[in-house]
Amino acid sequence: MKTGTRITKSFKSILFYAGAIALCVPPVFVFVWMILTGLKTGVQNIAYPPEFIFMPTLENFRAVFQQYNFFRYLINSLIVACLATGISLALGLPAAYSIAKYRQGKIGIIILVARMTPFVSYLLPWYIIFRHLKLIDTYTALTITHLIITLPMVIWLMVSFFEGIPAELEDAAMIDGCSRLQSFIIIVLPLVRNGIATSAIMSFIFSWNQFLFSLILSGPKTKTVPVAVYNFISYGKIDWAGIGAAATLIVLPVSVFAFFVRRTIVQGLTMGALKK
Amino acid sequence: MKTAFSALSRFVDRRQAFVYPAPAVIALFLIVIIPIGYNLYLSSAKWTIGLGQPRFIGIGNFIDLLSDERVLNGVKVMVYFSGLSLSLEVALGLLIALYLNREFKGSEIVQAIYIFPFAATPVAVALIWRVMLNPEIGVMNYLLKSVGLPGSLWVSSPQTVIPALVLVDVWKWTPMITLIVLAGLKSLPHEPYEAAQIDGANALQIFWYITLPLIRPVLIAALMLRSLDNLKEFDMIYTITQGGPGIASETLYLYSYTVGFSFFKAGYGSALMVVVFLMVLVFNVVMNRMRLSAKNT
Numbered sequence: 001m002k003t004g005t006r007i008t009k010s011f012k013s014i015l016f017y018a019g020a021i022a023l024c025v026p027p028v029f030v031f032v033w034m035i036l037t038g039l040k041t042g043v044q045n046i047a048y049p050p051e052f053i054f055m056p057t058l059e060n061f062r063a064v065f066q067q068y069n070f071f072r073y074l075i076n077s078l079i080v081a082c083l084a085t086g087i088s089l090a091l092g093l094p095a096a097y098s099i100a101k102y103r104q105g106k107i108g109i110i111i112l113v114a115r116m117t118p119f120v121s122y123l124l125p126w127y128i129i130f131r132h133l134k135l136i137d138t139y140t141a142l143t144i145t146h147l148i149i150t151l152p153m154v155i156w157l158m159v160s161f162f163e164g165i166p167a168e169l170e171d172a173a174m175i176d177g178c179s180r181l182q183s184f185i186i187i188v189l190p191l192v193r194n195g196i197a198t199s200a201i202m203s204f205i206f207s208w209n210q211f212l213f214s215l216i217l218s219g220p221k222t223k224t225v226p227v228a229v230y231n232f233i234s235y236g237k238i239d240w241a242g243i244g245a246a247a248t249l250i251v252l253p254v255s256v257f258a259f260f261v262r263r264t265i266v267q268g269l270t271m272g273a274l275k276k
Numbered sequence: 277m278k279t280a281f282s283a284l285s286r287f288v289d290r291r292q293a294f295v296y297p298a299p300a301v302i303a304l305f306l307i308v309i310i311p312i313g314y315n316l317y318l319s320s321a322k323w324t325i326g327l328g329q330p331r332f333i334g335i336g337n338f339i340d341l342l343s344d345e346r347v348l349n350g351v352k353v354m355v356y357f358s359g360l361s362l363s364l365e366v367a368l369g370l371l372i373a374l375y376l377n378r379e380f381k382g383s384e385i386v387q388a389i390y391i392f393p394f395a396a397t398p399v400a401v402a403l404i405w406r407v408m409l410n411p412e413i414g415v416m417n418y419l420l421k422s423v424g425l426p427g428s429l430w431v432s433s434p435q436t437v438i439p440a441l442v443l444v445d446v447w448k449w450t451p452m453i454t455l456i457v458l459a460g461l462k463s464l465p466h467e468p469y470e471a472a473q474i475d476g477a478n479a480l481q482i483f484w485y486i487t488l489p490l491i492r493p494v495l496i497a498a499l500m501l502r503s504l505d506n507l508k509e510f511d512m513i514y515t516i517t518q519g520g521p522g523i524a525s526e527t528l529y530l531y532s533y534t535v536g537f538s539f540f541k542a543g544y545g546s547a548l549m550v551v552v553f554l555m556v557l558v559f560n561v562v563m564n565r566m567r568l569s570a571k572n573t
Contacts, residue, residue, distance in 0.1 A: 013380075016380065017380075017382075019375060020375075020376065020380070020382070020386055023372055023375070023376070023386070024385075024386055024389050026447055027389055027390065027392055027393050027447070027451055028389060030393075030401060030404060030405070030408070030447065031392060031396075033404060033407075033408060033415060034400075034401070034404045037404065037407060045407075046413050047413070048412065048413045048418070049418050050413065050414075050415045050418050090299075091299045091300040091303055092300055094295075094296035094297065094299070094300070095296060095297040095299070095300035095301070097296060098292065098293055098296035098297045099297065101293075102293040104293070104297060107297055107300075107301060110301070110304050110305075110308065110309065111304070113308070113309075113312070114304060114308045115504055116504060116553065116556050116557060116560060117308070117312055117553055117556075118508045118529055118532070118549055118552045118553055118556070119508065119510070120508075120510075120529065120532055120533050120536060120545075120549050120552075121311070121312060121315045121546070121549040121550075121552075121553060122307075122308070122311045122312070122315075123536075123537075124315060124318065124536050124537075124542060124545060124546060124549070125310075125311035125314040125315055125318070126311055127537075128314075128325065128542070129311075144307055145307075147303065147307055148307050148308055151300065151303060151304065151307075152304070152308075155300060179285050179286075179288075179289050180288070180289040180292050181285050181288050181289060182285075205395050208397065209396075209397045209398060209399075209511075211398065211399045211510070211511040211514075211515075212510050212511065212533075216537060225397070226397055226398075226399040226400070226511070227399075229399060229400055229403060230399050230403070230515060232403070233403070233406075240407055243403050243404070243407070244404070244407075246400070247397075247400035247401070247403055247404055250397045250400045251395075251396045251397055251400050251401070254395045254396065254397060255392050255395050255396060257395070258391045258392065258394065258395030259388060259391060259392075262387065262388055262391040265391065265394075266387075266391075266455045266456060266459050267459065269452070269456055269501065270456050270459045270460065270494070270497075
């Protein structure tokens with residue numbers, strides 16, 4: 001009797017694990033296929049049936065850097081993402097703190113409007129303005145438009161993190177002779193460092209991944225990686241192997257970042273989602 | 277120098293509620309509100325970029341779009357794509373979260389894996405899906421055929437293009453919904469479940485009468501969060517089909533892009549963008565009503 005229940009129990013748990021593994025197959029498979037596409041030669045990539053076992057080559061990664069000048073695009077993306085993230089944090093942290101502390105819900109409405117408006121609605125005016133100012137194909141144009149996404153995101157995420165901080169802590173700091181500004185920098189910001197890390201990384205990811213603004217506003221000098229990889233298909237013939245290699249290079253950094261803050265990303269999204 | 281700093285510090289201290297949000301509010305006003313205003317203005321004008329000056333025509337653009345067949349098609353495609361993908365993502369997200377909602381070795385690994393599709397660059401993964409969905413040499417048809425199923429034309433046929441794009445969207449976003457719902461399930465109170473067990477309720481009853489009502493605000497919040505991006509899905513559709521074949525996957529949003537940046541009709545394009553914005557707004561207002569009523573009952 002007892003061994004019987006134990007057997008059904010372990011059978012059930014094997015069944016459960018089989019299900020859990022099956023649920024991981026779709027996400028993993030696409031990433032594996034991406035890497036495999038990058039490690040195959042052009043001929044192997046158009047073979048049917050598709051080859052699962054083959055001699056991997058790093059030739060495509062070399063070609064991506066040498067023929068397509070990919071390093072330049074990676075640097076462009078890095079510059080824009082860092083600028084957008086840095087400015088978003090500098091402006092967004094005090095604002096989010098104030099919204100949380102003084103219940104300034106009206107500012108929240110601007111943020112909601114910013115998040116709901118289709119990106120094309122910003123793109124057309126900005127395109128016209130930047131064309132006038134001769135700012136197309138500059139980091140300035142890209143950073144400003146990326147801020148449309150990253151600044152509201154940082155504020156929206158940080159408000160919920162700041163709301164978790166008890167006001168008494170700050171009062172205690174002020175009794176000890178801190179000014180409000182000092183207590184914000186010395187006491188409050190370190191307490192929300194998880195939130196800051198999360199919103200910084202989210203902001204970086206969304207700027208790095210941004211395609212639409214960069215498609216229109218970047219040019220030969222400032223082209224970012226999503227636009228660069230998209231151009232692989234507009235050169236007439238489609239270079240699948242190159243796409244595989246380039247896609248792997250683009251996805252790798254954001255995946256690593258997201259992995260490190262995976263728990264707080266979900267926490268931030270859930271808290272934010274539940275409030276508004 | 278020092279007195280200047282302390283004067284500044286005192287000013288910041290006294291006017292904290294004003295000084296802290298001011299830079300962000302000014303920035304948002306400049307980069308968000310002014311372009312939206314300009315967009316609204318353009319929607320009442322007839323203007324092709326590069327040709328002459330905008331000419332005010334009132335609601336002329338909005339009257340024109342009523343008789344534009346691509347507008348009707350765009351709305352249909354949008355409703356089809358968003359309706360199908362959003363409902364599948366929330367339903368699957370809930371089911372998978374319920375399945376994973378227990379203590380087990382490796383739950384950390386599953387949750388780590390589930391963050392990757394969310395973070396991955398949409399254009400990059402969309403291109404890989406384009407490779408995988410190729411009807412002749414793609415791995416998806418190979419896998420279908422190897423288990424005895426017929427292959428599909430996926431994004432190459434007007435009949436299957438939307439479900440195929442929905443597949444990609446569901447792949448990318450269901451994991452994130454799962455993680456949000458899972459976090460919600462873990463925070464539910466224990467008491468109702470204990471009471472239900474004492475009363476001898478079965479699993480289905482517990483789900484229907486306890487879990488679902490409790491988790492509904494989380495589900496609707498996740499749906500709203502997701503809909504903000506889903507209704508303006510651009511990168512993935514543009515990368516895989518550019519609205520094709522023909523205009524079979526051209527959402528209203530994609531069409532407004534084409535009008536604005538391929539035809540350079542700034543006025544008419546802006547009017548289309550205003551319509552997209554109103555669609556997102558209405559959807560979110562309705563969902564918010566539902567969420568608040570779900571919370572209060």
